[in-house]
Amino acid sequence: MTQEVVRTIKVTTTSEILTDLAPVSEGFPMRKWSVKITLVGPSGAELPANIFDKVTYKLHPTFQNPNRTLKKPPFKLEEQGWGEFDMTIIMHLVDKGGEKSIIHDLNFLEPKYESEHKLSFPTSRPLLAKLLAESGSLPDSAVSGSPLPADEAKKEKRKHEGAEASKKKSKQEKSSIDVERLAEGLEKLGQDDILQVVQMVTENRTSDMYVKNDVEEGEFHLDLFTLPDSLLKMLWDFVKKRADI
Numbered sequence: 359m360t361q362e363v364v365r366t367i368k369v370t371t372t373s374e375i376l377t378d379l380a381p382v383s384e385g386f387p388m389r390k391w392s393v394k395i396t397l398v399g400p401s402g403a404e405l406p407a408n409i410f411d412k413v414t415y416k417l418h419p420t421f422q423n424p425n426r427t428l429k430k431p432p433f434k435l436e437e438q439g440w441g442e443f444d445m446t447i448i449m450h451l452v453d454k455g456g457e458k459s460i461i462h463d464l465n466f467l468e469p470k471y472e473s474e475h476k477l478s479f480p481t482s483r484p485l486l487a488k489l490l491a492e493s494g495s496l497p498d499s500a501v502s503g504s505p506l507p508a509d510e511a512k513k514e515k516r517k518h519e520g521a522e523a524s525k526k527k528s529k530q531e532k533s534s535i536d537v538e539r540l541a542e543g544l545e546k547l548g549q550d551d552i553l554q555v556v557q558m559v560t561e562n563r564t565s566d567m568y569v570k571n572d573v574e575e576g577e578f579h580l581d582l583f584t585l586p587d588s589l590l591k592m593l594w595d596f597v598k599k600r601a602d603i
Contacts, residue, residue: 361497362478363490366398367407369447369462372470376438385557386440389466394434395449397493398474406431409452409479409489416446442466442570453485467565535590537582543597551600552578555593562589 373391381387395413397405407413413433417424418441426435442465449458460475481487481496490496544555556578563569568581582590 361481363481363494363496364476364478365409365490365493367449367458367460367475367477368396368398368404369460369473369475370394370396370470371462371464371472373466374469379438382440384553385560388438388440390436390438391464391466392434392436393445393447393462393464394432395447396432399493400495405493407433407449408492409455409486410449411452412450414448414450416448418443418445451479451486452489453483455480455483455486467563534587535594537590540590540594540597541582543601544593546601547597548600551596555596558592558596559585559589562586562592 371391371393373389376388376390379388393415395407395410397407397409399405408431410431410433412427412429414425414427415435417426417437420441421437421439428435442463445462445464447460447462449460451457458477458479460477462473465471479486479490481490487496544552547555559567559569559578559580564586566584566586568579568584570579585593
């Protein structure tokens with residue numbers, strides 16, 4: 359049985375508004391953004407992700423050449439755009455050790471944010487084992503943590519989704535706003551009113567809210583159950599004046 363060790367991969371995202379370019383529409387300015395990959399050492403320090411010989415970023419299909427491969431740490435990808443999307447990042451291990459994939463949420467909530475992923479790596483290949491030793495102990499030493507294979511990752515995802523569902527149910531019970539009626543009212547709004555709703559949500563957005571811009575379809579996805587009561591009240595008052603709810 360192949361022994362494995364756990365390492366933490368850090369994905370760092372930065373973005374800034376390009377003031378010299380006109381926004382696509384109100385509330386959606388063009389931005390310059392970047393994503394890079396590093397390892398996290400035992401003391402928490404960032405280390406070069408030299409256990410990978412290349413990293414492939416699978417961007418939204420609306421990008422020209424949506425599959426980008428970089429071959430040198432920190433595998434930094436730089437691009438421009440206005441929409442948020444989930445990208446698949448495929449990290450190819452050195453020494454023909456296989457590949458690891460993660461899903462990265464590209465968003466513009468903050469000018470810089472970091473996300474960490476605990477992944478398991480095989481120690482059976484000499485070069486890969488040697489490089490893994492630079493970021494932590496190997497099986498012969500005291501190994502902390504345990505592997506997180508794909509099935510365990512799926513369990514964690516289901517656990518997270520279950521917690522989110524419970525949170526939504528709790529919010530639905532506590533909120534003084536009839537969210538279902540609000541959703542019906544939003545569907546009755548005209549294009550100009552929808553743009554105002556998008557602007558209100560964007561200006562009052564928090565990290566707890568689920569908001570997605572579908573670049574390809576030109577749609578704005580919003581989970582009302584994740585909105586704070588103050589924003590729900592704001593939307594309710596706005597929609598009530600413009601639709602029959």
